[in-house]
Amino acid sequence: MTDTNDNARHATKMAKKKVARDKIMATKIDQKGLIIVHTGKGKGKSSAAFGMIFRCIAHEMKSGVVQFIKGGMDCGERDLITARFPELCEFYTMGEGFTWETQDKARDIEMAQAAWEKAKELIRNPENRMVLLDEINIALRYDYIDVNDVVAFLLAEKPPLTHVVLTGRNAKEELIEIADLVTEMELVKHPFRAGVKAQKGVEF
DSSP: OHHHHHHHHHHHHHHHHHHHHHHHHHTOOOOOOOEEEEESSSSOHHHHHHHHHHHHHHTTOOEEEEESSOOSSOOHHHHHHHHHOTTTEEEEEOOOSOHHHHOOHHHHHHHHHHHHHHHHHHHHOTTOSEEEEETHHHHHHTTSSOHHHHHHHHHHHSOTTOEEEEEOSSOOHHHHHHOSEEEEOOOSOOGGGGTOOOOTTTTO
16 A cells, blocks of 8 residues: 555656656757867766767767867777768867977967867868867967957857867866856766776776
């Protein structure tokens, strides 16, 4: 008898919740291309962004990726996309590694600027429904690219239905201000601090 009462209460509760949820969803009619920022010290910023790229590929929606930092590093996502889905996703690795590896500020600035030009080209193309700017926040943090230029371009030239995803730590406030969706990855625990290096299939 108790189980029957519990099930009935649960069904009534869920029915009310569904009515409320349906009412909320009925007001969500706008469709737009989003500006999405993944930032924070925790792992998963690029991983989550590539998850969305693979969703676009699964829906046969054209997309593009520009990697601002990860130059010579192995990247499973890049290998898979360029080998299997080049017609659906243009992929450009423009960086030459992290700034502490290159140790050449002028070269880093040059490469970041070139990456930004390629990014603008991909974003301007309305056939690309999503463009991922991987680790652009690092280039912005070091002022290799002017954040005001990025903000102005996204507001003025991004096609209405194109999603743009920007990843990397320390996202600038100007970017957060114009974004539609911002997620901050919080670091709780990481194996690197216990002496474990980056793992294939997890980090790259």
